[in-house]
Amino acid sequence: MTDTGGTLLAEPTTDVAAFRAAMGRFPTGVTLLTRGSGDDTIVMTLNSLTSVSLDPMLLLVSVKADGRMRPHIVRGGGFAVNVLGEPQRDLAQEFCRPDRPAGRAAMARLGAVEGVLGHAVVPSAEAYFECELYDEHEAGDHVLLIGRVVTVHNRPGEAQPLVFHRGAYAHLAAAAPAAVDRGRAA
Numbered sequence: 001m002t003d004t005g006g007t008l009l010a011e012p013t014t015d016v017a018a019f020r021a022a023m024g025r026f027p028t029g030v031t032l033l034t035r036g037s038g039d040d041t042i043v044m045t046l047n048s049l050t051s052v053s054l055d056p057m058l059l060l061v062s063v064k065a066d067g068r069m070r071p072h073i074v075r076g077g078g079f080a081v082n083v084l085g086e087p088q089r090d091l092a093q094e095f096c097r098p099d100r101p102a103g104r105a106a107m108a109r110l111g112a113v114e115g116v117l118g119h120a121v122v123p124s125a126e127a128y129f130e131c132e133l134y135d136e137h138e139a140g141d142h143v144l145l146i147g148r149v150v151t152v153h154n155r156p157g158e159a160q161p162l163v164f165h166r167g168a169y170a171h172l173a174a175a176a177p178a179a180v181d182r183g184r185a186a
Contacts, residue, residue: 027165030092032082032122033061035072037114041106042072045096047164049081057149058134065143073133073145080119081147082110083127084162085155089169091122092162116151126161127154 028047035042048062061081063069073079084092091110094100101109112120117130131147163170 024166027163027170030084030162030164030169032084032091032095032110032125033063033069034080034082034112034120034122035069035076035078037107037112037118037120039103041103041112041120042069043095043100043102043106043110043120044069045092046081049083052146056134057152058146059129059131059149060144060146062139062142062144065138065141070143070145074136078117078119078130078132078150079145079147080115080117080121080131081129082122082125085124085126086160086162086171088122088124089162092169121153123155125155126159127152129153 029049031046031049033044033046044063044067046061046063048060050060052058052060059081061079063073094109095106100106106112107120110120110122111124112122115121115128115130117132119130121128121130129147129149130151131149133145134148135146137144137146160172163172
C-alpha cells in the first residue's frame with residue numbers, strides 16, 4: 001500500500017457487519033414504496049431511492065429479490081414512491097415491520113389516495129413519484145427496479161425531511177439562508 005501521508009481510519013475489511021456500519025454513515029431519506037390501491041395495496045418502508053436520468057425521467061429503488069414487494073411490482077408494471085417528512089416517522093416505523101398493514105387498512109393508515117397509475121400515494125408526503133416499471137436488474141440478494149416517472153408531486157412548504165443515519169432517525173439542522181447553495185451537486 002502506498003503511503004499518501006494519511007492515516008487509515010480503521011483496518012480494512014470485507015466483513016458484512018463492517019459494511020453495514022460504513023453504509024450507515026451515509027444519511028438517506030426515508031420513503032414508502034407502494035404498489036396498487038384499495039384491497040390490493042402493498043406498502044414498505046424504503047431508503048434506497050436514486051435519481052437515474054432526467055431524459056427520460058428515471059429513478060431506481062432496491063428491494064429484496066425474494067421479498068413480497070417485487071412480484072407485485074413486476075406483475076403490475078409499476079409503483080409509487082412517497083418521500084416522508086419528519087412528522088411521518090411513525091409511518092416509516094410501522095411499514096418496515098413484517099406485520100405491516102396492507103389493503104384498505106394500509107390506505108386508511110397512510111391517508112392515501114389512488115394516484116394516476118392506480119398506486120397509493122400519500123398527499124401529506126413531502127413528494128411522491130408515480131412510475132411505470134422501466135427495467136429491473138438482479139444485484140446479489142436484491143433487485144434494482146428502475147421506474148419511468150409519469151407524475152411528480154411536490155408538497156408546498158419547507159418541512160424537514162425524514163432522514164436515517166447510523167441506524168437511527170436523524171434531524172437536519174436548518175441552513176442559514178445565505179449558506180444555502182441552490183446550485184447542482186457535483
